Amino acid sequence: MEKIKKILQIPALCCASAIFVILLIALIIMSSQSYTHGTYVGEETIFGAKIKIEMNLKNNNNAVASITTVTGENSEFEENEMKYKVADGVFFTSSDNGENYTSIGKIDAYKISVSESGYSMTLTNKGATTARTVLIVFMVIFGAAAVASATYTVINKIKRY
Numbered sequence: 001m002e003k004i005k006k007i008l009q010i011p012a013l014c015c016a017s018a019i020f021v022i023l024l025i026a027l028i029i030m031s032s033q034s035y036t037h038g039t040y041v042g043e044e045t046i047f048g049a050k051i052k053i054e055m056n057l058k059n060n061n062n063a064v065a066s067i068t069t070v071t072g073e074n075s076e077f078e079e080n081e082m083k084y085k086v087a088d089g090v091f092f093t094s095s096d097n098g099e100n101y102t103s104i105g106k107i108d109a110y111k112i113s114v115s116e117s118g119y120s121m122t123l124t125n126k127g128a129t130t131a132r133t134v135l136i137v138f139m140v141i142f143g144a145a146a147v148a149s150a151t152y153t154v155i156n157k158i159k160r161y
Contacts, residue, residue: 010153016146035086036128040055041055041125052068053068061083062083062084063081063084064079090103091107092104110125110132
C-alpha cells in the first residue's frame, strides 16, 4: 500500500503533467497550421436542391472536388481534379494545371469558408475536428489526474507535519 501511495504522489504528478503538456503542444501545433490535408465536406440546400461538396486536399497540391446535387428524384455527380495553394489563409484553386489561380474562400486547419455569388458554405474537415476533440478530452483527463495527484501530495504532506 505504501508503494501505491508513493506512486500517487510525485511520479503520477510528473507523468500526468508531462502528458498534459505534450497534448497541449500537439493541439497548438495542429491549430496553428494553415490547413490540414484530408477531406473537407459541406452540405447546403439552395432553392430546394441539396448540394454536397467534398474537397479532398492531397500532399502534392492536387485536390479532387466532388459535387453531388440532388433535386427531387434527380441526382447529379461531378468530380474535378485541380491544383490548389494556400496563401495567408486564403484557398486558391486552378483547373488549368496551376497556370491561373482563383480565390475560393478562407481556409484553416478545420474548415473552408466558401462564398460565391452571394451564397456561402462551410466545408469541415471531420478528421481534424475529431482529432482536436480527442486531444481536448485527453487533456482534461490528464489535467484532472495532475490536479488530483498534486492535491493528494499536498494533503499527505500536511498530515505528516
